[in-house]
Amino acid sequence: MSEKVEKYIACPKCSQQTLSEIVCSVNTENDTGVRDAVFDESIFRWKCKKCGFQTKMIHPLLYNDVKNKFMVYLIPRIDRKKIVDEELELEFSDLSYIKKRVVPDINSMKEKIVIFENNIDDMAVELTKSAVSEVVAKSTSRSVHSGYFMDMDTDKNTITFQYFVGGDHRSYIQTIRLEVYNRSMRIVKKYFSRENKKTGFLNINSSWAENALRKYKNSN
Numbered sequence: 001m002s003e004k005v006e007k008y009i010a011c012p013k014c015s016q017q018t019l020s021e022i023v024c025s026v027n028t029e030n031d032t033g034v035r036d037a038v039f040d041e042s043i044f045r046w047k048c049k050k051c052g053f054q055t056k057m058i059h060p061l062l063y064n065d066v067k068n069k070f071m072v073y074l075i076p077r078i079d080r081k082k083i084v085d086e087e088l089e090l091e092f093s094d095l096s097y098i099k100k101r102v103v104p105d106i107n108s109m110k111e112k113i114v115i116f117e118n119n120i121d122d123m124a125v126e127l128t129k130s131a132v133s134e135v136v137a138k139s140t141s142r143s144v145h146s147g148y149f150m151d152m153d154t155d156k157n158t159i160t161f162q163y164f165v166g167g168d169h170r171s172y173i174q175t176i177r178l179e180v181y182n183r184s185m186r187i188v189k190k191y192f193s194r195e196n197k198k199t200g201f202l203n204i205n206s207s208w209a210e211n212a213l214r215k216y217k218n219s220n
């Protein structure tokens with residue numbers, strides 16, 4: 001079941017406050033439509049009851065995929081390193097076999113969902129993404145703003161990322177050989193398997209990868 005809360009929300013257009021229902025938690029097992037609603041972002045659509053103004057409103061959302069054993073918790077503008085909602089953490093603390101992640105925006109939420117649905121390791125993805133972003137920065141002569149996992153093809157032995165580069169955040173697709181990911185996977189297994197088993201909601205992103213690579217290099 002999807003869980004909802006009622007909140008007074010002030011319309012950005014007419015400024016009037018109305019009581020609105022906000023979806024705060026979804027479970028893909030009971031509602032197969034919620035995955036689509038996240039990917040087309042309709043779950044974040046909000047309409048003013050007074051003037052009819054429509055906008056996208058990013059609010060906290062817990063995405064629970066029981067079948068694939070993961071939870072992704074979207075908390076907008078979350079502090080990078082802070083882990084999170086203590087109440088929620090306690091509530092799900094016995095579920096250590098479930099991957100739990102916290103993300104700050106919709107694109108990161110979609111990325112985690114695709115990664116975990118395909119049974120891919122997100123720590124290894126972040127390490128790989130971080131290494132490849134240096135290559136992308138060099139070959140484009142532009143700074144890399146962000147990057148997302150796109151696809152893993154085990155037949156072709158490739159992994160593909162989409163980066164956003166330069167001041168205008170232009171899209172840049174980079175495909176590399178799967179060996180780079182496999183090497184990252186070995187690093188994760190050797191150095192970060194304990195962290196991977198932590199019970200809380202982890203923030204596994206590019207900052208985590210930078211710190212992890214630093215730790216890895218210092219220990220070698």
Ligand SMILES: [Zn+2]
Binds near residue numbers: 011
């Ligand atoms: Zn309005």
